[in-house]
Each structure stands twice: as C-alpha cells, then as structure tokens.
Amino acid sequence: MIILDIAMRWLHLMSAIAAAGTTILALFVLVPVLRESPEDVRTRLHEVIRPRMSKLVSISIGLLLISGFYNYLAVKMPLHEGQGLYHGLMGGKILLAFVVFFIASALTGKAKAFESLRAQRAKWLTISVLLVMAIVAIGGVLRLQPETAAAMP
Ligand code: HEM
Numbered sequence: 001m002i003i004l005d006i007a008m009r010w011l012h013l014m015s016a017i018a019a020a021g022t023t024i025l026a027l028f029v030l031v032p033v034l035r036e037s038p039e040d041v042r043t044r045l046h047e048v049i050r051p052r053m054s055k056l057v058s059i060s061i062g063l064l065l066i067s068g069f070y071n072y073l074a075v076k077m078p079l080h081e082g083q084g085l086y087h088g089l090m091g092g093k094i095l096l097a098f099v100v101f102f103i104a105s106a107l108t109g110k111a112k113a114f115e116s117l118r119a120q121r122a123k124w125l126t127i128s129v130l131l132v133m134a135i136v137a138i139g140g141v142l143r144l145q146p147e148t149a150a151a152m153p
Pocket residue numbers: 009012013016017019020064065067068069071072073076093094097098100132135136139140142143144
C-alpha cells in the first residue's frame with residue numbers, strides 16, 4: 001500500500017505541475033504571441049495548438065481527480081478524522097479545483113456556449129493562475145496539519 005500511496009502522491013504532484021505550467025504558459029506566452037500574430041497565422045496556430053492543449057487539460061484533470069480522491073479518501077481522511085479545519089480546507093481546495101477545471105475545459109473546448117469566455121481568454125487565464133496559486137498554497141497548509149492522536153503510530 002505504501003508504494004501505491006507514494007505513487008499517487010507523485011502522480012498528484014506531477015499532474016498539478018502540468019496543470020499549473022500549462023495555465024501559466026498560456027497566459028504569459030501563447031496569448032501574447034497569438035495577439036501579436038497576423039490573422040492567418042493566429043488562426044493556423046490556434047488550429048494546431050487547441051486540440052493538443054485540450055488533450056493535455058483532459059489528462060491532467062483526470063489524473064488530478066484520481067490521485068486527489070485516492071489521497072483524500074484512502075490516505076488522509078483516516079489520519080485527520082474529526083478535524084473540521086482540515087476537511088474544510090480540503091473542501092475549499094476541491095471546489096477551487098473544479099472552477100479551474102471548468103475554465104480550462106471551456107477555454108480549450110469548442111462548445112458554442114463558452115465562446116464569450118474564449119473571447120476574454122487573458123482574463124479567465126489570469127483568474128485560473130490565481131486560483132491554482134491558492135490551491136497549491138492550501139495543499140501546503142494541509143500538509144502541515146497534524147494527524148489526529150488516534151492516527152499516530
Ligand atoms: C488544479 C487542481 C489541483 C492542484 C494544482 C493541486 C495541487 C496540490 C499540491 C501542490 C498538493 C501538495 C502536495 C504535497 O506536498 O504532497 C496537494 C495535496 C493534496 N491534494 Fe491537490 N491539487 C489539485 C486538485 C485536487 C483535487 C481535485 C483533489 C481531491 C479530489 C486534491 C486532493 C489533494 C490531497 C488529498 C492532498 C494531500 C493533502 C495533505 O498532504 O494532507 N487535489 N494538491
């Protein structure tokens with residue numbers, strides 16, 4: 001089990017790095033480059049970048065959910081039984097993550113309903129970067145929460 005626990009923590013960290021890195025790259029590199037490119041180049045770049053970005057986003061979301069729920073339900077919940085602050089922070093972290101997942105899916109998807117979001121790409125990417133920073137900070141605070149006495153070996 002300990003091997004699986006370590007592997008799931010590694011998977012969570014790696015997919016968090018991929019999700020955060022992709023969002024930061026999109027905001028500070030891709031959006032400015034596309035904005036400065038001539039219309040035909042911008043359209044072509046968008047055509048080749050979007051499907052790849054969408055695949056990376058879907059894989060990162062899937063792996064964050066699998067590793068996140070495993071880490072929470074199988075590893076951390078028994079260690080933090082009855083600790084309201086821990087579970088409250090974790091609930092907030094998961095909610096913020098779902099907002100980031102929604103924005104990332106809407107920005108890399110093709111659904112007509114989210115065209116208005118894609119028209120303000122820089123704004124929503126900025127919101128996503130700030131949310132990811134908050135999520136990582138909460139992850140760090142959670143790590144420092146002492147385990148309940150009952151869970152201590
Ligand atoms: C954008 C999405 C997310 C990012 C960037 C993220 C990032 C992180 C980071 C950096 C840590 C600290 C890792 C460590 O030091 O071990 C962490 C811990 C954790 N995350 Fe996430 N996470 C995300 C989504 C989720 C989701 C959706 C869940 C649950 C379904 C989740 C559950 C957890 C758990 C259980 C921990 C361990 C907390 C502890 O050490 O007590 N995360 N996350």
